Amino acid sequence: MKSRFYHRLLAVNVDRISVQTEDFDVAECYSVLREAEGDGAIVTFTGIVRELAQEARLAGIELEHYPQMTHLALEKLVADARSRFTLGAVTIIHRVGKLAAHEQIVFVGVTSRHRQAAFDACQFLMDILKRDVPLWKKEWHEDGSGQWVAAKDSDKKAAAKW
Structure with a gap:
């Protein structure tokens, strides 16, 4: 019979990474x-499609990616977070394809024994994801126009602090 300690070892370092079209x-x-036993903190972030353009009202966005490249970048990102913070479970879900304004686009969640590591890890994951994970975004406006969105300086600055 396997001990409870052995079960805990199996439960630690549970990563759930998904790039998907579904909500x-x-x-x-x-x-x-x-379900991450023994952890006292869970911190999550959910990103929503929001309007960035000034000229026309946003109808939605379209996210493109290379599946294997994106998944490998997310795996590397989680490994980097684990090397910096003491974490239990990590979940990253990022949607691709066409998304309407106000739809969910990304979920990042972490568990840790202590809240500060969980807060820091969740912010680290989101900041570096925005800068380093290969996803290309095009905005679509209600007037039918569209434009590719360049990386924002604020995202680069947020990631630079790590």
């Missing part, structure tokens, strides 16, 4: 993170 259920994502 995700935040409550379900949280529930999965909640």
